[in-house]
Amino acid sequence: MTFVLFGATGDLAKRKIFPALYNLFLDGKMPDSFSIIGLGRREWSDQKFQTHVEESIRSFSRRIMEDNPKMNQFLHAFHYSAVDITDQQAYTTLLNDIQKQENELSIPENRLFYLSVAPDLVDTITANIKSSGLGSVNGWKRLIIEKPFGHDLASARTLNAKLSESFEEKEIYRIDHYLGKPMVQNLEALVSANPALEALWNRDHITNVQITASETVGVEERAGYYDRAGAIRDMVQNHLLQLIMMTAMHLPEDSDAEKVRAEKRKVMEYLRPLQKEDVEANVIRGQYGPGEILGAPAGGYLEEPGIEASSRNDTFIAARLWVDNDFWAGVPFYIRTGKRMKDKSTRIVIEFKHSGKVDAAPNLLTIDISPFEGVSFQLNMKNPFNNQIEPVVIDFSANSKDVPEAYELLLSDALRGNPTFFAHWKEVELSWEWVQPILDVFEEDKVPLHVYPAGSMGPDASQQLLKEDGFSWWDHVYEQNK
């Protein structure tokens, strides 16, 4: 297999892709014979590239084997070509180089193209892959494409149409790294392998679902991108809607990749569309102001380098969604995400219905996705000392140190041709369809932009959203259990 990495000198390659490939190699999950061709404009030699890859592994890999022959064997598979990837001619040279290597090293003609480049280069690259013959193979070809997949519904459709001219849907692997997180991949098993949970996984027993992805970081060095994207495009359109799909789907027995993706699609098809006039009542947008994070002062969004002083961009979103199918009708799904919040945590909380027989706290199932991984369940027990019914928590926490990283799991799947945890075009399109009215309303600046202090859990309006339905975010439970 030849792995052609567009954007090999970039940040994502350094922090995620090389360490992931290295860990797959250590686990014997790379193909028997493989070659990795890195592309960028920088005038690097193979030697310089291999040194860069080694440095990236030493800085970012979750583990290092102090076994130099093994490291050298791995690095030996890396080659570099300095090219302008918008230059059609360069692809002919690239094809010759790849074919030569495939012949010399008896590498089967399977090619994986990983586009770790800015989105505006994607259609040019795929068209060049096709016209140069690089995509004409005896074995298989696959394309891994990074987010963002479009800037809105129309641009996502245009991009997909372009991709379809060079790759079939089954060859396109759209990365959403949340789908690579082990606990997200575990969600389906958690329900289907536990009949007790499976029996409760519906509107008769669940009163609401709360999904939070909070971050303490601000925009960091990505002002140019983030100020145009906002939390709605950066997190909601992809990661949070994927978490809703993964939580709400009900899988038939003997599920395969296509069935999983079909069930996810169904969830999106049942997601109640938002009309523009409903946005204000169901979506809270916020922007962080100055505050304090972990005891240190933190500036507001408008003071961040590269952000316009008048920016109305959203750094926080909370929303109420409804999946109007037989399983979930009447159960609100609340989502919430933001930068510069109190802590870094991605978590799903399932709140079960009260029996009403005794005065007790609701049962809560909590799925911690990152940075901690685990599942906990809140039950009620009688305290023998005072005879009061009190909540207790049964907690299973995974030892995350040895757990593979999202990119590792996803790359392994792509190498094996398993698209289960990659977003199908229909999921992406339906996600943009749901989000588009929100983008329109934000563009028209028709809803309030709530300023929240850095280091908080977002604007009060987000609490209010749940209060309207008689609920509240379950943050305090986790404070107590820390």
Ligand SMILES: NC(=O)C1=CN([C@@H]2O[C@H](COP(=O)(O)OP(=O)(O)OC[C@H]3O[C@@H](n4cnc5c(N)ncnc54)[C@H](OP(=O)(O)O)[C@@H]3O)[C@@H](O)[C@H]2O)C=CC1
């Ligand atoms: N970084 C991250 O954490 C994440 C990134 N992504 C996505 O991944 C993609 C890559 O991001 P990132 O690595 O951060 O971006 P960088 O800006 O760090 O890297 C861009 C890469 O593209 C190459 N490149 C740009 N133009 C050309 C050209 N004309 N010819 C050849 N090579 C070119 C650059 O090479 P050179 O400089 O040598 O020309 C460089 O290797 C983006 O789509 C981003 O949205 C998604 C999630 C997280």
Ligand SMILES: O=C1O[C@H](COP(=O)(O)O)[C@@H](O)[C@H](O)[C@H]1O
């Ligand atoms: O895709 C993105 O995700 C990260 C958050 O990912 P996580 O794995 O750390 O939860 C976010 O910071 C970034 O803005 C966004 O582009």
